[in-house]
Structure formats: structure tokens, C-alpha cells
Amino acid sequence: MTIGRALDTDPIEEARRQWVAHGWGEAADGMAAVTSIARAHQIVLQRIDTVLRPLDLTFARYEILTLLSFTRQGSLPMTKMGALLQVHPTSVTSAVDRLEGQGLVERLPHPSDRRAVLASITSEGRARALAATHALNGQVFEQLGITEHQISQLRTVLRALRANAGDF
Amino acid sequence: MTIGRALDTDPIEEARRQWVAHGWGEAADGMAAVTSIARAHQIVLQRIDTVLRPLDLTFARYEILTLLSFTRQGSLPMTKMGALLQVHPTSVTSAVDRLEGQGLVERLPHPSDRRAVLASITSEGRARALAATHALNGQVFEQLGITEHQISQLRTVLRALRANAGDF
DNA sequence: GCCAAGAACATTGATATCCTAATATCTGTC
């Protein structure tokens, strides 16, 4: 389950020291920041997967289910979901394939655009999404192990990074 | 190349509002933080992949190559690399498979432990790692689009999260 | 000291995801 045993020193700080020692000091902090993001992503995703496994969901499928549950009609065009969740169209297709096979979502023809496909959440899908949200709230989102102030800082800094990348 | 068109509102803030509206205010900030990490990871990884593609490397393989180049002998046991890079043994195996096929790394028997395998960087591997590092430093790590102070905050907060997860 | 039981190391196979590239269909405009 756990990937690596606890190390005596922070491996990212160690890499940063190597950067400085090689004369790449200008990039050292940025390298450490990027590596930290990658590792943090791995950590939280592992926790999420552990919580969602009993519910037969992955994070990608959970996001789609929850997004649909927030809409009035309970349905959205595939492209629209990809734009809101910022994932590739192919990822939406395969995730909806899976959700449809589980009976949590169904594909409907778009009423006015014959190219488009609507993904529509089923009542079973709604129930599953709600159960998953409660589990994730209690076991992951409220248990990050950092202070509220740090969570706030994290959101602010990453919002700047996302805005700079052209997200919104 | 780009995944989604620029949106008028931050989708993560939008999700956070939904959380509050549903009475899940306790978990809203944590949810927003986790989602921000996931999106930030996607953004930086995409940039890294773009820079590394002409060099025929991925980030996973680049990390292994760079780690090996930092050692005295230029070689490490597979397990040791997995521990330092915090990835699964299977990931190390498949990455070294590819690097070996590219002639950037070779497998050697461990001198004292017949179970273990040493991955050893070749001179071509060293050259490739150096070129990749220069490209990443200039085009990614020094161009994150956030201030030095924000980079520092990010490192501090994520170090706390990683420490809490038992990384070191 | 010897040997059996358990642990560690690396690999393979299976499954899921994301990304790229290419394709078929449909829309809307010039």
C-alpha cells in the first residue's frame, strides 16, 4: 500500500541541494516546488482512491458524477464536461463509458445538435455520488494534516499558477 | 495541446461554492485545495512533457536518469531508487526497461546481493540528463509564473503535507 | 552451527488513466 518507507531526510530538499551544488541555483526553488506538487498529488490521489475503491469509483469518474449532480437537468454535453473539469475529450469518453456500464450515467442524444451527446446521471448515480462525497469529505478533505491557514495559502498560490496557465 | 478553453470563472471556486451551498462548508476548503493540487500537477506535467519530448524522455525516466547522475558510481539498486523517488517497484522496472532500450542505462548484477539489480547510467545517459535539466530549468522551473515568495510558501506547505503523510 | 520460516528484491500480468493522433459525423458559414 505505502510506496516508500519513511526516509531520514526529505528527498526533495536533497535534490534541491544537488541543484545548488551544480550551479543551478536559479532554478532550484522552482524544481523543488514542481517536485513537491507531483508528490503531493500522488499522496492525495492515493488517499482518494482508497476511500473510493469500496464504492467502485475513481476520482475521474467521481468528478463527472458530482458535476452532473450539480446541474438542474442532471445532464451535460460531453464537451462541456471536459471544459469544466479540464480534462481531455478522450478521458471524458472513457470515463462515461465506464459509468454507463455501471448504470450510474446514461448517454442521451442532444436535442438540437446531432453531433453532441448528453451524459445524464441516473438516480443510482446520484446516490453513489452523495455517498462518495460524504466519505471523501470526512476522510480526505477534512484530514489533510495541514492548518487552515496553510490550506488557504495553498489555494491562493495555486490559483495564481492556474490563472497564469490560462485556466480562467 | 491545450485542454480546455479559458473559462470566465474559476471552476474550482465554482465547485467550492457548491460545497458550501450543500452544507459541506467544513470540507470546502480542503476539497478546493486537493482539486487545485490535481490541476497544478496536470499543468506542470504537461509543460514538462512538452520540453522533454524532443529529448525522447518522460518525467519518470528523467528523474531516474538525474538521480543516477548524482551518485558517485552512477549506479543504484532498483529498490533504492524507488525509495528515493517514492515510486512503486513496478514503475522503476518499466522505466528502467525503457531507458535500457534507449541505451541510457544498463542493468548490472549487484556485487553482494544476488537478488538485487543495479541500474547504471551510461555516458550517453549522462549527456541526455544534462541536456534535459538545462531545458527544464530554463523553460519550466524558472518560468512557473508565480513569485519567489509564493514558491517558498508552496514548498513550505507541501513539505508539511508530505511530512504528515509519513514521507520523511 | 543448521535449517525452516519469514522477509526482501525484482519481475510479470492485468487493469485504469491520461495523452496524442487520426477518423467519421455533423454544423454553420461564405
Next chain:
DNA sequence: GACAGATATTAGGATATCAATGTTCTTGGC
């Protein structure tokens, strides 16, 4: 009516995880 653009899908390559396997090492009872 032709043609560029949008929509969704398929196919292929890469990575990560889990589960299971075959070796080899290490340790603890005797």
C-alpha cells in the same frame, strides 16, 4: 453547395497501481 470548425470516438503509447510469482537473503528456534 463547398468547406472550415466542432463533436465524439477509436486506436496506440506511456505511466501507475495491485496482485501474484520466483529467487535470494536473513533471522530465530533448536
